[in-house]
Amino acid sequence: MEQPDSGAEPADGAGDAVEALDRPLPEGVRRRVVALVSDAFGGLTVTELPAQLRQYARFTPTRRAKFAGNAMAAALESDTLFRQRIGERLRESQSELAAAVEAGSPPAAADPVDVAAAAYVLRPVGWVKLVAAAGEEVQRADAERADEESRRELERLREELAQARTQTKSETERLRAELDAARKEADSLQRKLRSALNEVKRGEAAVRRGKAEADALRAEAAARISAAESETRRLRARLGEAEASVEASRRASREGRSVEDMRLRLLLDTVLDAARGLRRELALPPSSIRPADGVDAVEPGAMSPKDIAARALSETDPALLDQLLALPQAHLIVDGYNVTKTGYPQLPLEKQRLRLLGGLAVLAAQSGAEMTCVFDGAELAAPVLLAPPRGVRVLFSKPGVTADELIRQLARAEPPGRPVVVVSTDREVADGVAKAGARPVASVLLLKRLSRV
Numbered sequence: 001m002e003q004p005d006s007g008a009e010p011a012d013g014a015g016d017a018v019e020a021l022d023r024p025l026p027e028g029v030r031r032r033v034v035a036l037v038s039d040a041f042g043g044l045t046v047t048e049l050p051a052q053l054r055q056y057a058r059f060t061p062t063r064r065a066k067f068a069g070n071a072m073a074a075a076l077e078s079d080t081l082f083r084q085r086i087g088e089r090l091r092e093s094q095s096e097l098a099a100a101v102e103a104g105s106p107p108a109a110a111d112p113v114d115v116a117a118a119a120y121v122l123r124p125v126g127w128v129k130l131v132a133a134a135g136e137e138v139q140r141a142d143a144e145r146a147d148e149e150s151r152r153e154l155e156r157l158r159e160e161l162a163q164a165r166t167q168t169k170s171e172t173e174r175l176r177a178e179l180d181a182a183r184k185e186a187d188s189l190q191r192k193l194r195s196a197l198n199e200v201k202r203g204e205a206a207v208r209r210g211k212a213e214a215d216a217l218r219a220e221a222a223a224r225i226s227a228a229e230s231e232t233r234r235l236r237a238r239l240g241e242a243e244a245s246v247e248a249s250r251r252a253s254r255e256g257r258s259v260e261d262m263r264l265r266l267l268l269d270t271v272l273d274a275a276r277g278l279r280r281e282l283a284l285p286p287s288s289i290r291p292a293d294g295v296d297a298v299e300p301g302a303m304s305p306k307d308i309a310a311r312a313l314s315e316t317d318p319a320l321l322d323q324l325l326a327l328p329q330a331h332l333i334v335d336g337y338n339v340t341k342t343g344y345p346q347l348p349l350e351k352q353r354l355r356l357l358g359g360l361a362v363l364a365a366q367s368g369a370e371m372t373c374v375f376d377g378a379e380l381a382a383p384v385l386l387a388p389p390r391g392v393r394v395l396f397s398k399p400g401v402t403a404d405e406l407i408r409q410l411a412r413a414e415p416p417g418r419p420v421v422v423v424s425t426d427r428e429v430a431d432g433v434a435k436a437g438a439r440p441v442a443s444v445l446l447l448k449r450l451s452r453v
Contacts, residue, residue, distance in 0.1 A: 021128055025120065026135035030073065032117035037072045038065040040089030050075045050082050076121070087122045098122060106130065112137040175415075315442065318449040324439060325367040327419040333410050333438070334360065334446065335403060335424035336375040342425060343447040357389050359450035364391030372410060376403035404429045411436040 025033070038061040041049075046057050053075055056068040064072070076083050091098040097114065100106050102124045106115040116134030119127035313320045325332060340352035347355065357373060364371045370393075377396030388394040397406045404426060411433040414420050420438040423446045424430060430440035 021131060025131065026116070026138050028113050028138045029116045029120065029131060029134050032113050033076065033120055034065050034069045034072055035061075036090060036117055036121060037076055037086055038062075038068075039093070040086045041072070043089050044085060048082075048085055050079050083121060083123070090118060090121055094118065101127075101130070316445055316448065318445065318452060321421070321441065321445055321449045322367070324419065324421045324441070325363075325369040330367075330369040330419040330421065331414060332363075332369055332371045333407055333420065333422045333433075334371070334373045335407060335422070335426065335429060335443070336373045337403065338424050338426055338429075339443040339446055342443040353386065356450075357392055357394065360392045361389035363450065364389075374403050374406050374410070404432070408432045408436065411438040414438070 024030075041053075041056070041064055042061065046054050049057060052071055053068065056064050056071070059067065076086065087098075097107070097110060097118055100110075101115060101118045102122055104124060104126055106119075112134040116131045119130040313323070324330060334356070336353065336356060337349075340347070340349075340356050344352060344355065353375065360371050360373055371391060372393040372395060374395050374397065377398065386394060395406065397403045404424075407422060407424065407429055411420055411422060414437075416437055420433070420436075422429065422433040422438045422440050423443055424433075424440065425443045433440055
C-alpha cells in the first residue's frame with residue numbers, strides 16, 4: 001500500500017504551512033489514520049465526501065480500509081475540508097483524546113500511535129513532533145519485540161539442539177548394538193561357511209574315492225569280459241567239433257545213430273550250461289547306454305547359443321536415477337543453479353527455482369526418497385520468499401559460503417553406508433562428494449528424468 005505524500009504543504013492554516021513531515025508516516029501510524037478515516041467515513045453524507053471516495057460510501061469500515069486505504073489517505077492530505085470533517089467526527093467519538101491532543105498535552109498512558117494518528121488528523125500546533133515521537137516509540141517497541149522473539153527463538157534452538165544431541169546419542173548406541181549383533185551373526189555365518197566348505201571337501205574326496213573304485217571295477221569287469229570272450233571262443237570251437245562229429249555220425253550206419261545223437265545232445269547241453277554259468281559268474285548287467293546318448297546337443301529348457309546378457313545402463317539413462325533412488329533410505333542432493341542453468345538458463349532465477357522445485361516435488365512423491373535442493377545465496381540482497389514444496393528441503397548458502405561447499409557439508413554429514421546421490425556437473429563438487437562416499441551424477445540425467453514427470 002502506497003504512503004500518502006505527507007511532505008506536501010497543507011492548505012488549512014498558517015500553522016500547517018510551517019509544520020510538515022520530513023519523512024513518510026510510520027506504518028503503524030498510517031494504518032491507524034486509515035482506520036480512523038474509515039470509521040468516521042460512515043457518518044458523512046455522499047455530498048460531504050470527496051468525489052474519488054463516493055464509490056466506497058456503502059462499504060463496511062473494514063472493506064473501506066482494505067480497498068480504499070490509499071484513496072482515503074490521499075484525500076485526507078490534499079482535501080482540507082474533508083480532513084476537518086474527519087476531525088469533527090474524531091472529536092465526537094474520542095473527545096477526551098482529541099481535546100488533549102489539541103491542547104498539546106496528550107495523556108501519558110495513551111497509545112503513542114493513537115496520539116500520533118489524532119494529531120495527524122487534527123493538525124494542532126506541534127503535531128509533527130507528536131507523529132515523529134510515535135514513530136520512534138513504534139520503532140523502539142518493534143526492536144524490543146524483535147529482541148524478545150530472538151531470545152525465545154535462541155532458547156528454542158538450544159532446546160532442539162539438546163534434544164537432537166540426546167536423540168543422536170541414543171541412535172548411535174542403538175546402531176552400535178545393531179553393529180555388534182551383525183558382527184556376531186557374521187562370525188556365526190563364517191563358522192557355518194567353513195563347516196560347509198569342509199563338508200564339500202570331504203564330499204569331493206569321497207567322490208574321488210568312488211571314481212577310483214568305479215575305475216577298478218570297470219577294469220575288473222573288462223578283464224572278466226575278456227576271459228568270457230576267450231571261453232566263448234573255446235566253446236564255439238568245441239561246438240564246431242561237436243557239429244562235425246554230429247555230421248559224421250549222420251553218415252554212420254543207422255545202427256549206431258542213436259548212440260551218436262545221444263552224445264551230440266549231451267555235448268550241446270554241456271556247452272549251453274557252461275555259457276549260462278559264465279554269465280552268472282561274471283554278473284554282467286544288461287547294457288543301458290546307447291550310442292545316441294553320447295551325441296552333444298541342446299536339450300529342451302537348457303541354455304541355447306542364442307541367449308545373450310542384458311545390456312548395462314549408461315550414465316545418462318534416466319532409469320539409472322530410478323535405480324539409485326529405489327535404494328533403501330536414499331538421499332538426493334541437487335546443485336540447484338547448476339541444474340537450472342544447464343536445462344533452462346534463459347529463464348529468470350525465480351522461475352528457474354520454481355520449475356526445478358516443482359519437478360523435484362513430483363519425483364519425491366513417486367520415489368519416496370529424501371531430497372535436498374541447494375541454491376547459492378551469496379548474491380541475495382534480501383531473503384527469498386519461497387514456500388518449499390512437500391517432500392523437498394530447500395537451502396541457501398550463507399554469505400561467504402558457496403553452494404558447492406554447502407553440498408559437500410551435506411554429503412559429509414550423512415552416516416557411512418547410506419545411499420547419497422549428488423546431482424551436479426561441477427567436477428570439483430563431484431570429486432568432493434565422491435570422497436565422502438556419495439554417488440555423483442550429471443545434471444542432464446536429472447533433467448531427462450524430470451522431463452518424464
